Amino acid sequence: MFNARLFAFVCLGALVAANPLERRTATNVFPTPPTTSSLSKPITVAKGTTFTPPQAYTRYDRGSGACNGQAEGGDSDAVFLLEEGATLSRVVIGANQSEGSCTLDHVFFEDVCEDAITIKQTSGTSHINYGGAKHAEDKVVQHNGGGTVIINSFYVEDFGKLYRSCGNCGTQYARHVEINDVWAVSGSVLAGINSNYGDTAKIRTTKASSVSTICQRYTGNNSGAEPPKVGSGPDSTYCLYSTSDITS
Numbered sequence: 609m610f611n612a613r614l615f616a617f618v619c620l621g622a623l624v625a626a627n628p629l630e631r632r633t634a635t636n637v638f639p640t641p642p643t644t645s646s647l648s649k650p651i652t653v654a655k656g657t658t659f660t661p662p663q664a665y666t667r668y669d670r671g672s673g674a675c676n677g678q679a680e681g682g683d684s685d686a687v688f689l690l691e692e693g694a695t696l697s698r699v700v701i702g703a704n705q706s707e708g709s710c711t712l713d714h715v716f717f718e719d720v721c722e723d724a725i726t727i728k729q730t731s732g733t734s735h736i737n738y739g740g741a742k743h744a745e746d747k748v749v750q751h752n753g754g755g756t757v758i759i760n761s762f763y764v765e766d767f768g769k770l771y772r773s774c775g776n777c778g779t780q781y782a783r784h785v786e787i788n789d790v791w792a793v794s795g796s797v798l799a800g801i802n803s804n805y806g807d808t809a810k811i812r813t814t815k816a817s818s819v820s821t822i823c824q825r826y827t828g829n830n831s832g833a834e835p836p837k838v839g840s841g842p843d844s845t846y847c848l849y850s851t852s853d854i855t856s
Contacts, residue, residue, distance in 0.1 A: 653689070656694065659697065660699075694711065702718055713739075730755070763792075770799065801823070801824070802835065
């Protein structure tokens with residue numbers, strides 16, 4: 609089901625990148641955290657501010673036993689709550705987390721519990737820059753709100769979907785995703801979108817190895833029903849890429 613779940617990060621508003629990005633290649637080398645901070649409640653990053661840990665790439669989690677597999681969670685289960693325009697930079701999210709998203713720079717998920725990032729903005733653009741995620745049984749990025757998500761130079765391995773536009777949220781939008789310079793290994797779907805709501809997935813210069821489907825189209829709904837698949841592959845309308853944009 610694709611209901612309005614929350615993740616290790618919850619983005620509560622529209623996002624903007626703090627600085628222009630220099631294009632670079634995604635890396636499968638994850639940083640080694642110098643220390644771990646197990647939280648009793650989420651850290652809220654205020655509107656327009658940036659959270660960077662005192663020691664770069666500190667690991668944050670919710671303590672032993674926090675992960676309940678595919679059990680539904682909420683804001684209170686997240687690791688970080690990011691308000692409109694907030695940025696999270698240079699942290700590692702450990703395996704002991706429930707669900708949770710915003711402008712993320714160099715954020716790494718060692719072992720995704722359910723889904724890694726939820727986008728709840730109603731409009732605007734969210735940026736996920738660099739970083740990576742491993743072992744996402746379901747999704748890495750769940751887009752429940754509206755607007756656009758741009759994923760740059762991100763590494764993903766052993767995953768269900770890198771990106772999914774919510775298939776059955778109570779409020780639906782036309783959603784858009786741009787995937788640039790991503791390296792994806794051993795996954796089911798790179799991007800899942802709802803063509804009946806006018807979603808688009810623009811994919812450029814991406815490396816995909818053992819990924820079953822690059823762009824999957826669904827017929828979304830607002831009733832909570834499971835959305836059916838209606839096609840896949842480039843179509844010049846919803847799945848905006850060519851075979852030359854994908855290498856193995």
